[in-house]
Amino acid sequence: MTERTLVLVKPDGVERRLIGEVVSRIERKGLTLVALDLRTVDRELASQHYAEHDGKPFFESLLEFITSGPVLAAVAEGPRAISAWRQLAGGTDPVDKAAPGSIRGDFGLEVQYNLVHGSDSPESAAREIKLWFPNL
Ligand code: RTP
Ligand code: MG
Numbered sequence: 068m069t070e071r072t073l074v075l076v077k078p079d080g081v082e083r084r085l086i087g088e089v090v091s092r093i094e095r096k097g098l099t100l101v102a103l104d105l106r107t108v109d110r111e112l113a114s115q116h117y118a119e120h121d122g123k124p125f126f127e128s129l130l131e132f133i134t135s136g137p138v139l140a141a142v143a144e145g146p147r148a149i150s151a152w153r154q155l156a157g158g159t160d161p162v163d164k165a166a167p168g169s170i171r172g173d174f175g176l177e178v179q180y181n182l183v184h185g186s187d188s189p190e191s192a193a194r195e196i197k198l199w200f201p202n203l
């Protein structure tokens with residue numbers, strides 16, 4: 068079934084010049100990019116995006132991090148796009164969870180600075196795409 072998922076290259080990924088690497092992996096997998104935008108996120112959007120983590124010990128530093136510099140926001144489309152992109156990204160912890168060969172496994176070391184974001188379910192994808200790309 069064709070799905071859409073939200074893709075973010077977080078500020079650490081942009082700063083490390085990994086946009087091309089991430090876009091390349093998405094395209095090589097066979098997913099189609101249907102929206103792409105480089106932007107700096109305000110606190111309002113960041114806290115809505117990460118609303119599920121409100122109240123957790125890492126919430127404040129997560130907001131600070133995600134608003135600290137430009138992010139690449141994108142929407143990728145294709146069969147099972149949500150799982151396919153989560154697999155390309157790798158598990159949340161780049162060392163303990165992300166397999167070598169995944170983006171986080173290949174380029175990440177710390178859980179907060181894990182380079183990319185992907186929607187985790189069809190419901191999250193719909194909510195996040197509407198939030199980031201209301202006109203899509
Ligand atoms: P994301 O939402 O960014 O795609 O990552 P995820 O689903 O793999 O992980 P999630 O549990 O949704 O956590 C969101 C982001 O919060 C940061 N985090 N820090 N310090 C910590 O223990 C901790 N845990 C999570 C990470 O940047 C994670 O991607
Ligand atoms: Mg998540």
